[in-house]
Amino acid sequence: MTNTHLSRRTILQAGGTVGLAAALGLSGTGAANASGLPAGRPGSGPEILDLGPAVVQFGLMSSILVGDVVYIGSRNVEPVRIVAFHVPTGKIVGQTELATGHSIQTLTADSAGRYLYAGILQKSTGPQPNLYRWDLRSLSAPATPIGRIGDRDVRDLSVAPDGRLYAVGGGSATAPALWEYDPATGVIANLGIPDAGATLARAVAATDETVFFGAGSTLGGGGSAGRACLHAYDRASRTFAPVTPTEMLADPSIRDLAVLGDKLLVSSAGSTEQSKVALMDPKDPGTYALATSIGKTAKNFAAIGGHVYFANESGLCDYSVASNSISQVDAGGPALGEIWGVDARDGKVLVTSAYGFIAEIDPETGDSMVTDLGEAGAASTAQTVMGIAAGGGFIYVGGNGVIARRRAKTGEVTNLQAPGEAKDAVVVDGVLYTGQYSSQGIWAYDPRSGKPIHQAADFPAAQNRPLDVCWDAENRLVLVVAQSDTEGGGSFWTYKPRTGAKQCFVNPIDDVQLVRAVATRDGVAFLGGGLSSLEGAGTVVAFDPVAGRELWRIEPQMGAGLAALAVQGRHLYGLTRKGGLFVIDVPKRRIVHRADISALSRGFGALVANRGRIYGVSDTTVFRIDPKTFAVSTVMAGTDGGWYSGSHITNDESGYLYTMRGRNLVRINDHPRR
Known part of the structure; x- marks a missing residue:
């Protein structure tokens, strides 16, 4: 595959935490200390610092050429919108906002080029419209809903x-x-x-x-x-x-x-x-x-003469009708990333990239001209986000086609181009390792090296959806668990950064359960399973990541699949998708605590060990679990987390916690009573 690279249009999202915090009117410590929260003392309560929007970029998910204008549908930004990019001038010449949904995956126009139709993706079923129509004769008039x-x-x-x-x-x-x-x-x-x-x-x-x-x-x-x-x-x-x-x-x-x-x-x-x-x-x-074809994706067709151009996961392909054969187009410009539109105009191929640009490619020569949509006038706003990781002086937050790298001391944010989505990540000795969706394996980035983010290890393409990433300090392994969207079940991956050695264990729990969660203790990996739906219970398996064999398993009998696992001391903590909490005494291999915390957590929550306690996050709440009594208490309520595919929480070397409140990144310094 083609490795992505740092954009030549490196984006600075925010000049500094202090300015952002002051502008947003923060609670807790506010903007008093941008370079680090005070150490505090036990019992002083949590200090919360709002770091501002986590990932800022014009996210997109569809496009179509009508006449001289490319119409582009947004992805995971609010409000949902369609922008009109005029190819001859390279400028945004119109925009309309939609009242419902979170993304637009499809656009089409009638044969006369008068009406543009948009279909949206929604968070939940309901009576709200999911079909819209925009009259292209009057771009100043808004698109109107036509039903659902x-x-x-x-x-x-x-x-x-x-x-x-x-x-x-x-x-x-x-x-x-x-x-x-x-x-x-x-x-x-x-x-x-x-x-x-x-x-x-x-x-x-x-x-x-x-x-x-x-x-x-x-x-x-x-x-x-x-x-x-x-x-x-x-x-x-x-x-x-x-x-x-x-x-x-x-x-x-x-x-x-x-x-x-x-x-x-x-x-x-x-x-x-x-x-x-x-x-x-x-x-x-x-x-x-x-x-x-080449690769696992073939979408967005456009014909020029006897050739049909389309997108795969590596870029642009050329299907020759005469020879009935497919080849990869060697475009000389930047990596195209995930492509959401391919159109033909004046013998050129127009490619709409999730990296936020339009590339005009000459298929004969491979020459390309790139226009950044932000520079053309498309507003960059906060996305919903994927995984989150912190360490080595940076906080990383994954979005669509982008990973935002925030410098902890100054608040300066740089967008790193990365294909697909960083579903989860971990920082080890200053190096970022991500589980990259879809079918992208593990990617790595060392900010000290000056080298771009790159694929460190690939895995079977059917194991396409990484879900959780952690570090096994005993065996010096990056551990990743995944789901197979197409085949069912899932897998467990290991990667050794020092040697590049990797292993993949398909269906380590059984041939039905995906693997949603992973944690580690003393060189043993704990895998948490479940189904893609809310139905069906999940299993916890203790697994030797070096020998590749199961050691033992426990059925938590909580009536739901796992959302998260974390280890603190001798205990393995598990959170289910229906809000069940359980604790396993690892040496004794038995469950010592069960509780219903569905009032705080339901769905894809997350857990992390920090400062001798376990912390969790859901769409609504950040909570802590007492290591002695297992009692659960609230740290931060009303998070309304701006997550795309499940809540995440992480920590850095100083014990600061990072998660989302709305679409803003927050840092928590917690001082519970001992």
């Missing part, structure tokens, strides 16, 4: 030549359906669920006669979940027919669809195999040419 599909999230949209809009998505309790919006009547209709085993639909493409529906098990795979399925919906007879290319049936899902001229482009999402691309006759779906 019954699935929580809208993942893809397509407009038929007659103006009817088709939508697909997922995230609800039922399998995804095909939805139709008729602009003449304003009615949104459910046209049916073509595959009851699918967990997510990410692709739709409409012609005059047929709507193609692509789905599978990209999220929530394994077990009885369906695999890649492509269905053709006959608009006249209102019936579905399966038309999945035989070579794609074993893949997790259909990833993308596009009508290009008189052909249909179909791609699958790869997992244990490479992704595939098929060039299909939409009137005769059994007639197609198929090529094996």
Whole structure:
């Protein structure tokens, strides 16, 4: 793969903690001491310092070219918005804000180029709209809601030549359906669920006669979940027919669809195999040419002559129709990171990167011109965040395509480009190690070296979602646990920085449980399992990370999968996703305490050992656990944590705790009574 590098447009988010703190009107210690909190004394209570927005960048998740304007949908920033980037001038010429959702994964326009449709991702199901329309004749007027599909999230949209809009998505309790919006009547209709085993639909493409529906098990795979399925919906007879290319049936899902001229482009999402691309006759779906792609992703198609350009996880690919072959485009500019838009204009390929820029690439020469969207006028605002780590004088916070590196003494923030998302991380001897989603393995960054962040170790691509990272000081190993979105189950990884040696143990608990949490004591790794849903109990396994074998296991019998594990002294603390707390006496291998703390924690909470105690965080509360009585008390309430995929809490060498309050990073200096 191509290693990412530090942006030549290094971004300074904040000049200093004092200025930020004063501007934000802080509670607790306020801005009195930006370089370090006072040591305090036992019983003086927690001191809380608001460090300001944690990750600031224009986050994006979709784009489409209409005429000379690229319309770009935001990701994980508030408010949700669409910006209009005018290619000839390189400037943002319009913006509209949406009233609901957290991200826009799909945009499409009608054939006349008058209306732009947007489908949003939501935090929860409900009556709020998830479909919007923007009249491109008047960019000063806001986009308006047109209703909602019954699935929580809208993942893809397509407009038929007659103006009817088709939508697909997922995230609800039922399998995804095909939805139709008729602009003449304003009615949104459910046209049916073509595959009851699918967990997510990410692709739709409409012609005059047929709507193609692509789905599978990209999220929530394994077990009885369906695999890649492509269905053709006959608009006249209102019936579905399966038309999945035989070579794609074993893949997790259909990833993308596009009508290009008189052909249909179909791609699958790869997992244990490479992704595939098929060039299909939409009137005769059994007639197609198929090529094996490069990598596990193939999305966002744009045609120039006899070539179709699309994105994979490494950059831009070229599908030659004549030779039915795929090659990687060697673009000479910066790393493109995760790509959310590929369009064709005047013989050039326009690439919209999650790093926050538009690249105009000449496919013949590889020459590229890059425009930073922030410099073009797109407002950079605080994202929801992923993992968090601290040490060596820095605090690191992961976002989408970015890791914010904050200097502890001055508050200066530099954005490091990193592909995907740093789901969790740990700092060891001043070096940052991240578990990088999706299928990116472990990345490393040493701020003293002057070298860019880079991939330190890769692992099987199907083990795509790292969930927890910790350091085994006894064996000098970085430990990571992961979930397989497509195959079910999960894995346990080890990486030795000194030698580069790595190991991967697939399904170390069983063939159903993902591995959500990891902690370590005296060279033994403790793995916490569960299911991707809230149902099903989790198991704790003691594992030898060097020999690669199970030592013993305990069923906590708390009725839920694990959210977090942490070790303090002889005790292993566990937190479940339904708010159960348990404590295991490790030498005796038995549970010595159980409690219901669901009033404080529910969902993906986190735990950390600090100053002789265990601290936890949820979406609402930072709490501590007494090491003798196991009593739980609140440290900070009302966090409303701006997390994207579960709460996190970490500490540095001085014993300061770091977590989120809203979208701001906070530092906590706690002094509980002894």
